[in-house]
Amino acid sequence: MKLENTLAFAKEQDEKDELKHFRDQFLFPKYQDKFFIYLCGNSLGLQPKVAKEVINSQLDNWANLAVEGWFDGEEPWMYYHKELKKLMAPIVGALPSEVCPMNTLTVNLHLLMISFYQPQGKRFKIIMEGGAFPSDQYAIESQVRFHGFDPSDAIIEVFPREGEEILRTEDIVAKIKEHGDEIALLLFGGINYYTGQWYDMENITKAGHSIGAMVGWDLAHAAGNVPVKLHDWNVDFACWCSYKYQNAGPGGISGIFVHEKHFENKALNRFAGWWGYQENKRFKMEKGFVPEAGADGWQVSCTQVMPMALYHASLQIFKEAGFLNTLRNKSISLTSYLEFVVNELNIELEKEQYKIITPKNSAERGAQLSIIAARNGKEIFDGLLAHGILGDWREPNVIRLSPVPLYNSFEDIYQTGKALSEVTRKILTTA
Known part of the structure; x- marks a missing residue:
C-alpha cells in the first residue's frame, strides 16, 4: 500500500x-x-468505559455479601483469578495453568528470581540488557547482593555497538556464549522501554538454555503489545504489568508465567504465602507449605479483587478484538x-x-x-x-x-x- x-x-x-x-x-x-490525541499507551493505557461498571459491581458485592463474597455471588472472589487466567494465557502465548494474576510487577520479579536465580559455584552471574528499566536494574542488583555477590562482578550488561542505538541479536548471543559457564540467569525486558526494540526472544532464550542458564523476561512493554509465545519458546518464567497496553488502570495488577516444565521441580526455592497453598486444603490452616499446582502455587497474598476486576474488563475487550x-x-x-x-x-x-x-x-x-x-x-x-x-x-x-x-x-x-x-x-x- x-x-x-x-x-x-x-x-x-x-x-x-x-x-x-x-x-x-x-x-x-x-x-x-x-x-487529547493520546499516544502514551506505552506508559498508561486509557480507561475502558466499562471500568466504573465492573468496579461498582464489585463494590455492590462487598456491600451486599461482605465476607461471604469470597464464596457466594456470580463470581466468588476465591476463584475469580481463574476467569482471568483463561483470558491472560493467549496474550502471552501460555497455557492457563502457566499464568496467574497477582501482586505488582517488581514484587513478582523478586518472587520469581527467588525461584529461578540459584547461583552455584562459578555460575552466579546474571546477564541483562544495558539500559534496562530502572526497576529491573534495582531488583537484579538487590538480588545478587542478597546472595552475597558484588553487582559489579555478578551482573553482565550487553550494550549496543558504538554509534548504534539498538542491540544486535548476534551480540547478545555472543556475550552469552562468552560467559557461558558463569551465567546462572538471563533476564531481559521483552521490549526495551527507551528504544522500543523488541528483542528476538525465541533465539535469545535458546542461547541462554544452550549454556545451562535459566531464562526470564520482563514483559512490561511487550504484553498486550506484541504477540509472544512463552510456552512454545520454552521460556522459564516471565512477569508483566497490566496498566500499559492492557489498560487495567494505574498500578494495575501484575501477571506471572511459569513454564509447566517447572511445576514438579521441588528444587526451586520460593517465598510462600497461604494463597499459594493447595486450594482444596487451604482453609485447614496446616503447617508445612504444599503449593497449589501450576503458576498459582507462586501466589503469596489473597486475591486483589478490585485490580483484578479492572484487568478482567480489559482482557475481555482484547478477546473480542482478536x-x-x-x-x-x-x-x-x-x-x-x-x-x-x-x-x-x-x-x-x-x-x-x-x-x-x-x-x-x-x-x-x-x-x-x-x-x-x-x-x-x-x-x-x-x-x-x-x-x-x-x-x-x-x-x-x-x-x-x-x-x-x-x-x-x-x-x-x-x-x-x-x-x-x-x-x-x-x-x-x-x-
Whole structure:
C-alpha cells in the first residue's frame, strides 16, 4: 500500500478499519475542552468505559455479601483469578495453568528470581540488557547482593555497538556464549522501554538454555503489545504489568508465567504465602507449605479483587478484538504510518531533525516509536502537548509516541504529524 500524508488518506484507512468501533469503548483525557490525541499507551493505557461498571459491581458485592463474597455471588472472589487466567494465557502465548494474576510487577520479579536465580559455584552471574528499566536494574542488583555477590562482578550488561542505538541479536548471543559457564540467569525486558526494540526472544532464550542458564523476561512493554509465545519458546518464567497496553488502570495488577516444565521441580526455592497453598486444603490452616499446582502455587497474598476486576474488563475487550491477529496487524499499520509521517517531515525540512531509533523492521518493534530530536527536543515535546498531542518524554532528547490499535486511529497519526510540523517550524525558525 502506498502511504500518503494527507487527511483524506487517513480518513480512508479509518473507514476501512474493522476495529474502529473499539475506540468508543475508551475514555480520552481532555485539553482545553478538546480530547487529547493520546499516544502514551506505552506508559498508561486509557480507561475502558466499562471500568466504573465492573468496579461498582464489585463494590455492590462487598456491600451486599461482605465476607461471604469470597464464596457466594456470580463470581466468588476465591476463584475469580481463574476467569482471568483463561483470558491472560493467549496474550502471552501460555497455557492457563502457566499464568496467574497477582501482586505488582517488581514484587513478582523478586518472587520469581527467588525461584529461578540459584547461583552455584562459578555460575552466579546474571546477564541483562544495558539500559534496562530502572526497576529491573534495582531488583537484579538487590538480588545478587542478597546472595552475597558484588553487582559489579555478578551482573553482565550487553550494550549496543558504538554509534548504534539498538542491540544486535548476534551480540547478545555472543556475550552469552562468552560467559557461558558463569551465567546462572538471563533476564531481559521483552521490549526495551527507551528504544522500543523488541528483542528476538525465541533465539535469545535458546542461547541462554544452550549454556545451562535459566531464562526470564520482563514483559512490561511487550504484553498486550506484541504477540509472544512463552510456552512454545520454552521460556522459564516471565512477569508483566497490566496498566500499559492492557489498560487495567494505574498500578494495575501484575501477571506471572511459569513454564509447566517447572511445576514438579521441588528444587526451586520460593517465598510462600497461604494463597499459594493447595486450594482444596487451604482453609485447614496446616503447617508445612504444599503449593497449589501450576503458576498459582507462586501466589503469596489473597486475591486483589478490585485490580483484578479492572484487568478482567480489559482482557475481555482484547478477546473480542482478536489480539494475535487483527490487533497486531493494525498496530503494524499504525506504527508504520507514524514512521512515514515523521520521515516525510524530515524530507520537507531537508535535514534529519528527527531520528527514529526504534528498529525499522516491524518484527523488531511494537507500537512505540522513540524519536530523537536533534534540536530543542523538550520545547518541541511541550509544543505538541499544547497542540493536544499527549506522548511521553525521556531524557535527554527522546520523544516516545505509541499508537495503540484498540483506541488510536490513522487520523490521530496524521494530526500528530501536522502538529509536529507546525511546532517544529515555529521553534526552529525562532531558535
